[in-house]
Amino acid sequence: MVFVTRYRIRARPTQPFAGERTQARPGRGLEFHELRGYAQGDEPRFIDWRAFARTGRLYTRRFQAEAPARFTFFLDGSPSMGLLGKQAFAERVFRLLVGLARPEGVFLWGKGRFRGQPAPVVEGPKALLSAPRPGGVTVLITDGLDELDWLRLLKRLRRVVLIQVMAPEELAPGFTEALLRDVETGGQLEVGPAEVRGYQEALEEHLLRLRTTARRLGSYALLRVGEPILPALLRQGVLEER
Incomplete structure (x- = not known):
C-alpha cells in the first residue's frame, strides 16, 4: 500500500487546552523549536540567514526532537x-x-x-x-x-x-415509532417522535x-x-x- 509510506497517525493534540504550552525538547525533528547563537561546530545548513540579515549575527535553528510513539x-x-x-x-x-x-x-x-x-x-x-x-x-x-x-x-x-x-x-434514525431492544442489557423501550428527537x-x-x-x-x-x-x-x- 503506497499510502503507508506517506501518512502516519497524528499523536499530538489537534485541539490543545486553552493556555496550554507544549514541552518541546531540542533535537533533529521537523518542527522549529528555537534560535540560539551560532557555536563552532554547528551545521551551516541550520544557520538562519534571515536572522543574520536583520541582526548581523549568526543564529542556528533548532528543532523539536521526534521520539517514536508506541x-x-x-x-x-x-x-x-x-x-x-x-x-x-x-x-x-x-x-x-x-x-x-x-x-x-x-x-x-x-x-x-x-x-x-x-x-x-x-x-x-x-x-x-x-x-x-x-x-x-x-x-x-x-x-x-x-x-x-x-x-x-x-x-x-x-x-x-x-x-x-x-x-x-x-x-439519523429512519423511523418515528419503534420498539427497541438493548442488545447489551436485554431491556426494551417503546419510542415515538418525542423520544427520537430526544x-x-x-x-x-x-x-x-x-x-x-x-x-x-x-x-x-x-x-x-x-x-x-x-x-x-x-x-x-x-x-x-x-
Missing part, C-alpha cells in the same frame, strides 16, 4: 459493535491504522506486541477503567455508546486517538463531548460504516503527512 490498540468487541456492520468495518479501520503505526511499534491492549490478528475486547471500553494505563498512545476504536464515564476514561488514557465507528442509521439531541451532545476531549488529548474521527476510511481520517486530522 501505539496500543484497543478494538471494541462489545455486543453493540455486532450491529449494522460496525465490527467488520472497525476491523478494516484497525488494519489500516496498524499498517501505518508498525514502524513505531504496535501493541494490542492486554495482548502484548501485535502478531497479525485483531483481538476485539468483548467487555468493551469499560475494561480500560480498571486496567493499568497503557503506555504511549492508545488508539481506541469503538462506537462510543457504552454507558460509562467517557470523559474520565479518555483523561485516564492521557494520550489517545479515538476512532468512533457508527452506522448511518444510528446517527435521542438525537442527546447523541449530538455526547459526540461533541467525545470529540472535544479526544482532540485535547490527541485526535478524533467519527467514521460512518461504509464510507472511505483513508479520506475521512485525513479530513478529520487523525492522519498527517510524514
Whole structure:
C-alpha cells in the first residue's frame, strides 16, 4: 500500500487546552523549536540567514526532537459493535491504522506486541477503567455508546486517538415509532417522535463531548460504516503527512 509510506497517525493534540504550552525538547525533528547563537561546530545548513540579515549575527535553528510513539490498540468487541456492520468495518479501520503505526511499534491492549490478528475486547471500553494505563498512545476504536464515564476514561488514557465507528442509521434514525431492544442489557423501550428527537439531541451532545476531549488529548474521527476510511481520517486530522 503506497499510502503507508506517506501518512502516519497524528499523536499530538489537534485541539490543545486553552493556555496550554507544549514541552518541546531540542533535537533533529521537523518542527522549529528555537534560535540560539551560532557555536563552532554547528551545521551551516541550520544557520538562519534571515536572522543574520536583520541582526548581523549568526543564529542556528533548532528543532523539536521526534521520539517514536508506541501505539496500543484497543478494538471494541462489545455486543453493540455486532450491529449494522460496525465490527467488520472497525476491523478494516484497525488494519489500516496498524499498517501505518508498525514502524513505531504496535501493541494490542492486554495482548502484548501485535502478531497479525485483531483481538476485539468483548467487555468493551469499560475494561480500560480498571486496567493499568497503557503506555504511549492508545488508539481506541469503538462506537462510543457504552454507558460509562467517557470523559474520565479518555483523561485516564492521557494520550489517545479515538476512532468512533457508527452506522448511518444510528446517527439519523429512519423511523418515528419503534420498539427497541438493548442488545447489551436485554431491556426494551417503546419510542415515538418525542423520544427520537430526544435521542438525537442527546447523541449530538455526547459526540461533541467525545470529540472535544479526544482532540485535547490527541485526535478524533467519527467514521460512518461504509464510507472511505483513508479520506475521512485525513479530513478529520487523525492522519498527517510524514
